[in-house]
Amino acid sequence: MWFLKMWFLITPFLLLSYYSVYFSSMGFFWGLCCSFIFFILLIKSSVVCFFFYVPNSWVLMDDLSFLMEVLVFLVFVLSVACSVKDLSFPLKETSKGLDSGLAFISLPCIMFFCAGGWMPFYFFFEFSLIPTLWMILKWGYQPERLQAGMFLLMYTAGASLPLLMCLLFISTVVGSDSFILMALTDMSHWFSRWLLVPVLLAFFVKLPIYGFHVWLPKAHVEAPLAGSMVLAGVLLKLGGFGLIRVFSLFKMTLSEEALLMCSMIIWGGLLSSLVSATQHDIKSIIAYSSVSHMSLVAVSFLSCYPLTKLAGVCMMFAHGVCSPCMFALAASSYDWSQSRSISMNKSVLRLFPWFSFYWFSFIVANMSCPPSLNFFSEVVMFSSIKSIGFVFILPLGLLCEFTCVYCIFLYGFLNHGGVSSFLKSYPGISDRYLMSFLLSFLILFFGFLGLDFFLV
Amino acid sequence: MMQACMRSQNVHKGIETCLSKIVRHLSIGKTLQYSEDREYRAAAGEARSVKDIFKEEFSPLMKGEIHGVESKIPRETDILIIGGGLVGTAVAYFLKAYSSALGSVTVIERDYTYTRASSMLSAGGIRHQFSVPENVLMSKFTSDFLKNYKQHLSVFEQDPPEVSFHHQGYLFLAPLSSAENLENAVKMQRSLGAKTVLLSKEQLAEKYPWLNLDGIEVGSLGTSGEGWFDPWQLVHSLKAKNLANGVRYCEGEVIEFKMEDVRSADGTRKIIKGVDVDCKDGKHYGCNFSCVINCAGPWAGEIARLAHIGDGEQYGDTSNFIELPVEPRKRYVYTFHCPDGPTLDTPFVIDPSGAYFRREGLGGHYICGASPNDSEEPNIEDLNVDYDFYNEVVWPALANRVPAFNNSKLKAAWAGYYDYNLMDQNLIIGPHPYHTNFLFANGMSGHGVQHALAIGQAIFELIMYGHYKTIDLSRFSFNRFMDDELVIEDAIV
Numbered sequence: 006m007w008f009l010k011m012w013f014l015i016t017p018f019l020l021l022s023y024y025s026v027y028f029s030s031m032g033f034f035w036g037l038c039c040s041f042i043f044f045i046l047l048i049k050s051s052v053v054c055f056f057f058y059v060p061n062s063w064v065l066m067d068d069l070s071f072l073m074e075v076l077v078f079l080v081f082v083l084s085v086a087c088s089v090k091d092l093s094f095p096l097k098e099t100s101k102g103l104d105s106g107l108a109f110i111s112l113p114c115i116m117f118f119c120a121g122g123w124m125p126f127y128f129f130f131e132f133s134l135i136p137t138l139w140m141i142l143k144w145g146y147q148p149e150r151l152q153a154g155m156f157l158l159m160y161t162a163g164a165s166l167p168l169l170m171c172l173l174f175i176s177t178v179v180g181s182d183s184f185i186l187m188a189l190t191d192m193s194h195w196f197s198r199w200l201l202v203p204v205l206l207a208f209f210v211k212l213p214i215y216g217f218h219v220w221l222p223k224a225h226v227e228a229p230l231a232g233s234m235v236l237a238g239v240l241l242k243l244g245g246f247g248l249i250r251v252f253s254l255f256k257m258t259l260s261e262e263a264l265l266m267c268s269m270i271i272w273g274g275l276l277s278s279l280v281s282a283t284q285h286d287i288k289s290i291i292a293y294s295s296v297s298h299m300s301l302v303a304v305s306f307l308s309c310y311p312l313t314k315l316a317g318v319c320m321m322f323a324h325g326v327c328s329p330c331m332f333a334l335a336a337s338s339y340d341w342s343q344s345r346s347i348s349m350n351k352s353v354l355r356l357f358p359w360f361s362f363y364w365f366s367f368i369v370a371n372m373s374c375p376p377s378l379n380f381f382s383e384v385v386m387f388s389s390i391k392s393i394g395f396v397f398i399l400p401l402g403l404l405c406e407f408t409c410v411y412c413i414f415l416y417g418f419l420n421h422g423g424v425s426s427f428l429k430s431y432p433g434i435s436d437r438y439l440m441s442f443l444l445s446f447l448i449l450f451f452g453f454l455g456l457d458f459f460l461v
Numbered sequence: 462m463m464q465a466c467m468r469s470q471n472v473h474k475g476i477e478t479c480l481s482k483i484v485r486h487l488s489i490g491k492t493l494q495y496s497e498d499r500e501y502r503a504a505a506g507e508a509r510s511v512k513d514i515f516k517e518e519f520s521p522l523m524k525g526e527i528h529g530v531e532s533k534i535p536r537e538t539d540i541l542i543i544g545g546g547l548v549g550t551a552v553a554y555f556l557k558a559y560s561s562a563l564g565s566v567t568v569i570e571r572d573y574t575y576t577r578a579s580s581m582l583s584a585g586g587i588r589h590q591f592s593v594p595e596n597v598l599m600s601k602f603t604s605d606f607l608k609n610y611k612q613h614l615s616v617f618e619q620d621p622p623e624v625s626f627h628h629q630g631y632l633f634l635a636p637l638s639s640a641e642n643l644e645n646a647v648k649m650q651r652s653l654g655a656k657t658v659l660l661s662k663e664q665l666a667e668k669y670p671w672l673n674l675d676g677i678e679v680g681s682l683g684t685s686g687e688g689w690f691d692p693w694q695l696v697h698s699l700k701a702k703n704l705a706n707g708v709r710y711c712e713g714e715v716i717e718f719k720m721e722d723v724r725s726a727d728g729t730r731k732i733i734k735g736v737d738v739d740c741k742d743g744k745h746y747g748c749n750f751s752c753v754i755n756c757a758g759p760w761a762g763e764i765a766r767l768a769h770i771g772d773g774e775q776y777g778d779t780s781n782f783i784e785l786p787v788e789p790r791k792r793y794v795y796t797f798h799c800p801d802g803p804t805l806d807t808p809f810v811i812d813p814s815g816a817y818f819r820r821e822g823l824g825g826h827y828i829c830g831a832s833p834n835d836s837e838e839p840n841i842e843d844l845n846v847d848y849d850f851y852n853e854v855v856w857p858a859l860a861n862r863v864p865a866f867n868n869s870k871l872k873a874a875w876a877g878y879y880d881y882n883l884m885d886q887n888l889i890i891g892p893h894p895y896h897t898n899f900l901f902a903n904g905m906s907g908h909g910v911q912h913a914l915a916i917g918q919a920i921f922e923l924i925m926y927g928h929y930k931t932i933d934l935s936r937f938s939f940n941r942f943m944d945d946e947l948v949i950e951d952a953i954v
Contacts, residue, residue: 103508142514146505146537151518229506285562343734343898344539344751346564348925423927 062183065121069318069461073118073246076325079448080238081111086441087333088231103144107231109136114239118246122182123172126250127165130207130243134161137224137236144229153227156220164210164217167203174200187254198262204251205266211244212299215273222284225292226345230336233288234329237295245299245321248306249314249461263307264394270307271400274300278407282414286345287335290415291328294371297404298324298379305386308393311460316386319459323378323449327370330445334364337438338419347415351422361420363442370449372412373405378452382459504719504735504747505537534711534738534746538567540924541736541750543715543764545570547580547692547910548902549756550699551917557706558613559921567748568703569738571714577844579758580696580910582877584794584828586689586809586819587911588631589655590681592646592951593887596908597653598932599915604686606914607695614698616705622698625691629819630683632669632808633952634862639813640678642951647681656685671803672810673862682808689809689819692910713738713746718768730776733768733896754900754920759789759878761903768899781895783942787904790881791839794830795851799869802827816858817954818866826872831855832954839876846874879907885947888912890919891938900924901939907954 059065066074084107110133117129138154145153176182179190210217225233274297281293298320305317337360338350354361370377373384383405390397503509520526540556542549545568556566575581587607589600606613607626614622635643643659650657660680665672704710717737722729735749757764762785765771771784802825809819818829831854833839839847851871860866882889882904889904900923902916915932922930929935936948 139511142511143508144506151514283562285560285564342751343537343749344564346539346562346751348560348563349539349751351927425924425927 059121059185061121062181062185063121063125064119065184066119067461069246069249070118072318072322072459072461073242074115076242076322077111077114077118077239079445080235080325080329081107083238083329083333083441083445084231084234087234087329087336087438088229103140103229103231106136106140106143107235110140110232110235111239114235114243117243121184123176123184123187124182126247127169127172130211130247131162131165133240133243134158137228137232137240140232141224141228144232145227146229153220153223157224160210160213160217160220161207165207168207171200171204184250184254192255198260201251201255202262202266204255205248208244208247208251209270209303211247212241212303213244213296214270214300214303215277215296216269218273218277218296221296222289222292225295225332226286226288230333233332233336237291237328237332238325241295241299242321242325245302245306245317248303249318252306252309263309267304267307267390267393267397270300270303271397271404274298274304275400275404275407278404278411282407282411285347287338287347287350287415287419288332288345290347290411291331291335294408294411295324295328297408298328301383301386301404304390304397308390310389310392312385313389315456315460316382316389318461319378319382319456320386322459323370323382323452326445326448327367327377327379330363330442331367331371333442334360334367347418349425350419352420352424354420355424359439363439363446364419365416366446366450367442368412368416372409376451376453377449378456379449381453381456500744501737502532502534502744502746503536504749506749507747532746533740533742533744534569534713534748535565535567535709536747537735537749538709539564539751540566541748541753542566542568542756543736543753544568544756544758544761545573545700545710546575546578546756546758547696547699547913548758548905548916549754550696550703551913552754552756552902552920553703553708553917554699554706555914555917555921556924557703557708559925561707563925564751565709566707567709567711567750569711569713569715569736569748571712573712575693575696577878579878579880580692580913582794582844582875583692583910584689584819584830585692585910586631586687588687588809589650589683590631590633590646590657590687590952592642592649593948594649594653595932595934595936596887596912596950597650597655599888599912599934600908601653601655601686602915602918602932603911603913607690608686610695610698614702616701619701619705622694622701623691624695624698626688627690628688630685630687630808632810633681634665634677634811634813635679635681636676636813637678643679643681646952655683657681657683669803669806669808671863671865673864675861676813687809711738713740715739715764715767716745719747719749720769727777730895731769731774733899750898752898752900752924754902755785756902758903758909759787759880761785761880761901762787765899765901765903768896770893770896770899774895776895779894779897780943781893783939785889785901785903785939786883786942787880787889788883789841789878790906791841791844791876792830792832792879792907793839793846793850793874793876794828795846795855795874796821796826796828796872797856797866797869798824798826798872799866800825801868802863802865810862811954812858812862814858815954816855816862818859818863827866827869829855829859831858841878844876844878846876848874880904880909881906884942885949886953887948887950888916888934888937889939890916890934891923893939894943 088103113129113133116125117133120126120129138158141154175187178192178195179187213221224236228236277293277296277300281290284290284293302317302320305313339345342350344350353364370379373379387401390401521528542553549568553566553568556563587600587603589597591597607624610624611621633643647657647659660668660682662674662678665674665677665680715736716739718733719735719737720731721734723732733753735747738746738748740746755761755764765785770781772781774781807820809817811817816829816831818827821828833850880903886906887904889901891901893899893901900920902920905912918931919929919934941947
């Protein structure tokens with residue numbers, strides 16, 4: 006297994022450096038950062054037997070962090086490859102800054118996932134918002150002025166202020182902000198368990214959970230492709246990762262508040278999948294599907310059981326690979342027909358079968374069809390969640406069913422239907438672009454071979 | 462093909478001379494060359510300055526100005542309809558009436574007061590008596606729709622819509638030379654379900670004793686579904702329903718079409734990406750769209766030229782050599798009063814000479830008009846009425862046909878434009894072969910008002926299903942100019 010882990014470590018860095026050198030000076034700087042991190046990790050020969058790496062009190066790397074770092078690199082590489090049209094080699098004046106904007110989003114995410122203490126954790130959690138907002142505003146498609154950006158900023162910043170208060174309080178109690186010391190401290194007689202709720206709120210908004218999810222469809226519809234991909238692939242996982250950290254360090258147990266939150270979250274996921282089936286904007290459908298998948302992730306972490314944790318992490322990774330690809334395909338459809346409406350993009354199967362194949366594979370992965378990673382995560386998740394409360398089977402089953410409904414709805418409308426007389430001709434999709442999906446396809450459909458990799 | 466090219470070249474020259482006049486004189490107060498220093502608001506997907514966005518966002522706070530949340534023109538829309546007259550509004554209605562989830566529909570109209578709109582200046586007649594089957598079917602569609610318009614166009618919590626439909630048939634009179642044509646036309650119309658009857662000379666004399674039947678052999682009368690209505694009211698009812706369904710109306714003038722070069726294995730081609738719209742607030746707005754529908758009426762030719770239709774590109778087996786052969790033609794409508802003219806049972810009479818009249822109201826008023834010969838086309842620079850035309854052409858013909866009109870007095874008159882199709886005076890509908898996302902709904906040459914609803918339904922079916930479902934209008938596609946398969950309509954008024 007160590008060999009696989011080593012390979013997983015090296016490949017994203019190499020890919021990233023390769024792409025970065027081609028695209029911009031900022032990308033080169035970015036490639037340099039990654040190589041630097043890689044180098045630091047290599048120095049400590051624990052890269053070979055990799056379990057828990059703490060070079061100093063502010064950086065911490067364990068299996069979960071590592072997995073998330075791999076995901077960030079993967080999504081970054083994918084988004085750079087898919088927004089080649091926007092970057093347009095050699096760089097045009099108008100695309101100036103998109104690549105550095107991308108780098109600026111990914112950098113805090115990288116640092117967030119290897120944060121070893123609450124300070125860098127919170128700082129990079131919040132800092133990732135600013136380049137996202139900038140990207141949405143500058144290259145976005147918003148019809149009105151600041152709406153999507155305001156929603157994004159206000160929701161996330163507003164919900165994380167209680168988090169800051171709690172973290173500061175905890176830091177004073179423990180005496181340091183290091184995760185390790187926090188895990189070793191017994192905090193139960195300093196404050197009640199209910200302090201956890203405001204702490205979790207920030208992550209629920211980030212995930213997002215139904216009820217705090219309103220910013221996500223707006224942000225996705227209005228963001229440019231690269232922004233959408235990074236948003237769906239990485240930024241949502243900040244919330245999930247934060248949830249895991251909080252649970253493990255607070256030594257959470259399955260209690261009343263956890264069960265209450267579980268039931269609300271599952272119900273929200275079900276509602277979100279229903280809403281997704283009624284949308285007419287392709288990006289909106291995928292955005293609401295993100296909400297319902299992330300609600301499953303949140304429930305799996307709340308259930309405090311190792312197998313569900315595996316399922317949740319696996320779902321996070323699989324969703325983080327599948328969703329950006331679906332957004333990239335949606336952006337391709339938009340490039341073709343200049344419209345994001347599901348009624349204006351039709352008959353892809355008849356006109357571009359290869360494109361249709363990728364739509365099929367990612368939609369099928371999204372609705373958790375075997376042998377995709379989503380399938381394994383969902384099956385494990387469902388069988389473990391029933392152990393915390395048998396009544397959850399009903400909403401979970403319905404959620405699964407409605408996920409299928411909107412996935413098939415999306416596939417049917419896009420791929421079938423009459424050939425629009427006014428949408429016949431297409432400029433052509435480049436091979437390089439399609440090949441970037443091949444990598445994700447392989448990861449999603451052959452990733453089950455390394456399922457124990459997600460047992461973090 | 463050669464003939465088509467030559468004909469199109471002649472049409473080209475004809476259009477150029479006519480339309481160069483239009484370019485100089487007809488635009489409403491604005492020139493087509495806009496000054497470069499007007500502020501430009503970027504269309505969707507183009508980079509904008511974040512600092513400017515924030516400055517604009519906080520300017521109400523700093524300066525006390527009030528901005529609406531919505532921008533004047535949307536940065537992107539799925540379907541853009543150029544022209545907010547009856548055709549444009551009908552297209553928007555059918556697009557959104559099916560499902561408001563089709564996408565976003567925006568209508569751009571440059572004059573909300575509709576001072577020159579053909580829809581508003583039209584006499585508003587609807588007849589089923591055409592020689593082209595599709596025209597008959599389109600008018601029947603409109604009649605059926607207007608039968609149930611209250612059901613279709615009611616908006617919750619608003620006053621019920623009105624169209625003021627007056628039921629009265631059209632009477633086409635034919636001399637011996639064209640009697641057989643009329644008979645065949647009536648047969649065709651009846652086979653399609655239109656309730657037209659053929660009246661012999663005796664029947665005409667019995668039914669209409671006030672009619673002078675010299676030189677008339679037969680007449681065809683529409684007995685059901687024909688009449689006239691108020692197109693102004695129809696436009697406003699449709700518009701109210703559209704606004705309730707989420708269609709976005711914008712006031713602005715399209716001044717430029719933005720193109721994009723796209724490379725593929727077969728070569729480079731241009732696609733229409735968006736428009737530049739000039740707004741009254743002094744700014745230009747960029748608006749990208751998936752599909753644009755030209756409902757600009759008489760000025761459709763202008764819009765098509767802005768969209769580089771006829772520029773001469775070629776891609777595969779599609780080409781862009783022919784311009785849209787639509788130009789404005791001025792037509793007059795005169796109102797006169799006759800104290801002892803025909804009363805309630807007066808049909809819409811169309812004389813073989815081309816003059817027509819119908820009853821207006823119940824007080825002895827009539828409206829009338831005629832189509833001038835090709836050599837006598839009036840000047841399209843303005844909407845001034847030529848009374849000599851009435852005195853020399855229209856009134857003599859009508860007085861001959863209805864002797865009572867010898868004792869009539871001209872009361873009023875107005876002029877409006879036909880969106881005249883130079884080639885065959887019939888509808889042009891469907892996508893352009895090269896610019897496939899540019900749809901036409903032009904060239905109705907006087908039948909726009911009675912066919913607008915059917916055109917709206919047809920465009921909706923094209924966009925939603927990819928082919929026509931209710932009425933097959935593929936004969937009226939733009940390709941017919943290149944394939945030289947013109948559709949000639951005999952019963953032109």
